[in-house]
Amino acid sequence: MSQFMSPSSPWPAHGGQAEALLAHFGLPADHRLEDFSANLNPLGPPAWVSDWLAKQLAGLERYPAPDYAAARQAIATHHQLQPEHVLLTNGGAEAIFLAAALHAGKRAAVITPSFGEYARACRAHGLSISEIALPAPDFTLDVDSLTAGLSDIDVLFLCRPNNPTATLIDMSAMEDLLNNTAAIGCRVVVDEAFIDMVGETSQEASLAPLLARYPHLMLLHSMTKFYTLPGLRLGYLLADVTTVQAAQDHQPPWSVNHLAAELVAPLLADDAFARRTQRWLASERPRMAQALTQLGLEVVPSQACFFLIRPSAAQEITTDALFEQLLRQGILVRHSHNFAGLNGEWLRVALRDEPDNRRLVNVLKKELHDCLR
Numbered sequence: 001m002s003q004f005m006s007p008s009s010p011w012p013a014h015g016g017q018a019e020a021l022l023a024h025f026g027l028p029a030d031h032r033l034e035d036f037s038a039n040l041n042p043l044g045p046p047a048w049v050s051d052w053l054a055k056q057l058a059g060l061e062r063y064p065a066p067d068y069a070a071a072r073q074a075i076a077t078h079h080q081l082q083p084e085h086v087l088l089t090n091g092g093a094e095a096i097f098l099a100a101a102l103h104a105g106k107r108a109a110v111i112t113p114s115f116g117e118y119a120r121a122c123r124a125h126g127l128s129i130s131e132i133a134l135p136a137p138d139f140t141l142d143v144d145s146l147t148a149g150l151s152d153i154d155v156l157f158l159c160r161p162n163n164p165t166a167t168l169i170d171m172s173a174m175e176d177l178l179n180n181t182a183a184i185g186c187r188v189v190v191d192e193a194f195i196d197m198v199g200e201t202s203q204e205a206s207l208a209p210l211l212a213r214y215p216h217l218m219l220l221h222s223m224t225k226f227y228t229l230p231g232l233r234l235g236y237l238l239a240d241v242t243t244v245q246a247a248q249d250h251q252p253p254w255s256v257n258h259l260a261a262e263l264v265a266p267l268l269a270d271d272a273f274a275r276r277t278q279r280w281l282a283s284e285r286p287r288m289a290q291a292l293t294q295l296g297l298e299v300v301p302s303q304a305c306f307f308l309i310r311p312s313a314a315q316e317i318t319t320d321a322l323f324e325q326l327l328r329q330g331i332l333v334r335h336s337h338n339f340a341g342l343n344g345e346w347l348r349v350a351l352r353d354e355p356d357n358r359r360l361v362n363v364l365k366k367e368l369h370d371c372l373r
């Protein structure tokens, strides 16, 4: 996987990658940066995780049990499903690539703007790709026009809530879409990587209860965002039994390491951490939505742990200039040059804890004010 969009591009292909950006903008390698570019829960990982991992190290001397029974049972219980509907994966990223592998050589549709790995996984597995654009600035999806574009498509990839727009297709629109796609024989893959960040009702927000009614639906999950464990790699796929077995056939053996697999059940049992995260979201997200809007920025209403923003026409600063000024002020946000449909015009900023968020707003305020002088 390349670190950059292209060999000559200054823009990294993913969030983070501060070193390369600092070098490009002529800033010292030790320039202090707060990372608003990665959409991770600022409250995690749960405090007990490091001690707990240390105690599991002896298990590294053995291969993990290939069926990951305890982890799959914990996930199944969490979603009120049977373990046969669960495949544990090496991050949500592996689940995306397995979903593409299942449709190798067929025709896929992806939404733009959305997470770029769907298209990359499809290319890797020889699928042809049609892009279906969500219109700026509200990026809402119209089910009827989407369905009209799916008549010769085998599999549709959707992200819910969507990265990078933070918009959520509501449940009734999803049911309409699932009915329409069932009728035309188009598989629907929904990436729920950020579903736990929707809010108080995140359990209800997942489409997992619909799996029994719609066997052409597949759900992809990440456990790295909510629990702040991207380095550990942990995710899963939910689908009907046949699809789970077929996906497993494409998965390398022992794809999920012992530490990650053993951690699933205790993570899902940590209700206090989940409640604390929901309280943070319930207070910081509306506060930040208001604060960013009051700065005169365009702000896409968010149902996730990040915001898509851009300077409004009245603000005499380009998005790239704002990105650079923020970097100089010690704030790293996510550029949008490699999100199809955004053309670099927007910035994605993660929601962090209250002091960090306040600092972001203060720096933005100063930069937007200075550009008017």
Ligand SMILES: Cc1ncc(COP(=O)(O)O)c(C=O)c1O
Pocket (backbone or CB within 6 Å): 090, 091, 092, 093, 094, 115, 159, 163, 191, 193, 194, 221, 222, 223, 224, 225, 230, 233, 234, 235
């Ligand atoms: C929408 C979406 N899905 C999946 C992933 C992959 O997550 P994981 O770390 O679980 O592989 C990401 C990571 O940024 C993402 O943004």
